[in-house]
Structures are given as C-alpha cells and as structure tokens.
Amino acid sequence: MNTINFETFQKQSLEAGFDQVLERKWAADTVVPTHTHPFSVQALVTQGEMWLTCGGVTQHLAAGGTFEMKSDEPHSERYGAEGATFWVARRHA
Template identity: 60%
Template structure:
C-alpha cells in the first residue's frame, strides 16, 4: 500500500482517538506466544501473512485484512514464510 494510504490510515486513527500509529515489520516464521498489551490496537496487514489467535479462534490475515484487539486481551501471533508488515494504531485504554 502506498505512503499516501498510510497517511490516510494515520489521520483517521488519530481522529478516532488513537495515540500513535506505526508500521510494524515481522521476520519470516516469527512466533509470539500468548501475551497481552497495555493498549488497544487496530491494524491493517499490508504485506505477507499472519495468524492471530484470540481464545479458541485463529484467523489467517493477508494483505488488505484488518484486525482489532482491546488492551490486556491474551493473544498469539504467527507470521508466514514472507514475514508480514502491518500498520497499527494504538490507544491506551
């Protein structure tokens, strides 16, 4: 996705009350076991693929897919053979 799209994503997130917006890149085959964050997040995958597990549900996410997670919700992440990049807006809740 283009930098212009990132700017639109960033501006919309700030309007919605998110505190920061960043781009995260993950190396191929990275695995993050169950963990939590002290912030809520909404994101859009821009490259690669990942799997997000919350409770008993695992979602496969590819470029163009979005996800949202509230603060302190246990979740796990796994990244595919190409790794992944996503834009994420974070908000302390």
C-alpha cells in the same frame, strides 16, 4: 479495490481517538507466544500473512486484512514464510 496509504490510515486513526500509529514488520516464520498489551489496537496488514489467535479462535490475515484487539487481551501471533507488515493504531488507557 480501495487502497489506503499510511498517512491516510494515520489521520483516520488519530481522528478516531487512537494516540499512536506505527508500522510493524515481522520476519519470516516468527512465532510470538501468548501475551498481552496495555493498549487497544486496530490494524491493517499491508504485506505478507499472519495468523492471530485470540480467545481460542485463529484468524488468517493477508494483505488488506484488518483486526482489532482490546487492551490486555491475551493473544498469540504467527507470521508466514515471507513475514508480514502491518500498520497499527494504538489507544493507551
């Protein structure tokens, strides 16, 4: 299994043109209704699980799972019984 630490994720993301990298933690059973962000994202789930719905398609993501979204893409999020933590790289327009 290929493991990566936050510093490596951050370095690779900045080299790829993302301008902000941070860790996000969500509480258990949190539901975030459909919304958008004014930036594109690339993320890696590091703990827990989540469900991400974009364009009517739902992805179940657990530790090691990755996702990407374009700027202003409508999506919703739901977090599992233990919540979730992910590292996210953002590229502001």
